[in-house]
Amino acid sequence: MDREKVLKIAEAIVNSKKTIVLTGAGISTESGIPDFRSPGGIWTRFDPALMDADILYQNPSYFYSKALPMLEFFKDINNARPSPAHLILADMEREGLISSVITQNIDSLHTKAGSKKVYEVHGNLKEAHCMSCGKKTDFNCLVEKVKAGNIPPECDSCGGILRPSVILFGDRLPECFASAVEEVKSCELLFIIGSSLEVAPVNSLPYLARSYIILNRDRTSYDKGAYIVLNEKAGDGLKEIYNEIKKLQTK
Numbered sequence: 001m002d003r004e005k006v007l008k009i010a011e012a013i014v015n016s017k018k019t020i021v022l023t024g025a026g027i028s029t030e031s032g033i034p035d036f037r038s039p040g041g042i043w044t045r046f047d048p049a050l051m052d053a054d055i056l057y058q059n060p061s062y063f064y065s066k067a068l069p070m071l072e073f074f075k076d077i078n079n080a081r082p083s084p085a086h087l088i089l090a091d092m093e094r095e096g097l098i099s100s101v102i103t104q105n106i107d108s109l110h111t112k113a114g115s116k117k118v119y120e121v122h123g124n125l126k127e128a129h130c131m132s133c134g135k136k137t138d139f140n141c142l143v144e145k146v147k148a149g150n151i152p153p154e155c156d157s158c159g160g161i162l163r164p165s166v167i168l169f170g171d172r173l174p175e176c177f178a179s180a181v182e183e184v185k186s187c188e189l190l191f192i193i194g195s196s197l198e199v200a201p202v203n204s205l206p207y208l209a210r211s212y213i214i215l216n217r218d219r220t221s222y223d224k225g226a227y228i229v230l231n232e233k234a235g236d237g238l239k240e241i242y243n244e245i246k247k248l249q250t251k
């Protein structure tokens with residue numbers, strides 16, 4: 001590991017009055033959840049068309065006739081446990097080193113790890129809702145209906161069609177995205193962990209930050225604008241950075 005970069009990141013976090021973390025699928029690969037683009041990732045398992053809101057709205061019967069393997073995979077994600085990286089971020093929030101976490105992930109692992117201020121800008125897998133009346137239901141209930149051949153799955157209240165409450169391509173982002181934008185505009189440092197930064201509009205957030213740091217296994221097209229880029233695994237990198245912060249605090 002590049003010790004000089006680790007030290008520079010630790011110093012930047014200690015000296016920043018407000019640091020916000022932005023995470024992507026890469027922080028959860030260490031919890032056993034594949035990301036999108038790596039070999040063996042979600043793109044190689046499921047048709048990207050199944051992540052498209054237009055297909056869901058225009059042809060729900062087609063969407064649900066194909067979606068069961070993906071829905072069952074999503075259901076399994078709900079059983080995942082936080083990785084050391086999620087736990088370190090929760091500790092960092094408790095200690096006032098970071099203010100909040102903005103995540104593109106739908107796995108709820110930051111809240112499971114104990115992070116309090118989390119903006120889940122792509123939703124999560126706890127709920128489903130009716131596309132007509134908006135009534136919420138448990139995500140597992142939607143999966144059970146599809147499994148039982150109820151295609152498309154219907155709302156018990158109004159007979160409308162149910163959908164997962166996660167953001168699909170083409171969906172509008174939830175209201176919390178506006179709050180996330182304000183958080184980034186007001187921070188001194190954006191710390192990006194485990195994201196290819198290829199998904200819009202989240203990938204506009206680095207442009208709004210005064211300065212940003214990237215901790216990611218692979219290179220991204222945002223590297224040249226970053227204050228520091230550390231190409232390491234999230235768990236390994238964060239552990240070293242956190243240790244370095246502790247040393248700086250006891251000096």
Ligand code: NAD
Binds near residue numbers: 023035199
């Ligand atoms: P992505 O798949 O496009 O990129 C993931 C990045 O993480 C890659 O650049 C890869 O190099 C890096 N990475 C992989 N393992 C890593 C590790 N152990 N440590 C550090 N970096 C690692 O993911 P994205 O940028 O988050 O965008 C994809 C979209 O996919 C998001 O919108 C998200 O909602 C969704 N998604 C979510 C989950 C989840 O909830 N866990 C999983 C897959 C996809």
